[in-house]
Amino acid sequence: MRVRAVNMHAEGALVMSRQPWAPRSVVLVHLKSFGLMGLAHLRHCTERGLWRYAIGVGFPAPLM
Numbered sequence: 001m002r003v004r005a006v007n008m009h010a011e012g013a014l015v016m017s018r019q020p021w022a023p024r025s026v027v028l029v030h031l032k033s034f035g036l037m038g039l040a041h042l043r044h045c046t047e048r049g050l051w052r053y054a055i056g057v058g059f060p061a062p063l064m
Contacts, residue, residue, distance in 0.1 A: 038063035
């Protein structure tokens with residue numbers, strides 16, 4: 001699923017999605033433009049208007 005990154009840092013990111021995600025899920029993150037990938041834990045999913053969700057993810061280990 002594609003999302004739009006709003007804020008990124010070494011420990012995590014805030015992304016916007018059109019679909020809600022379940023908090024505490026584990027997802028695979030692939031940042032094509034940076035050539036990085038790794039696992040992320042979903043910290044929160046907050047509705048932001050009609051069909052928009054702000055999703056906070058944390059990286060338990062540095063992305064590879």
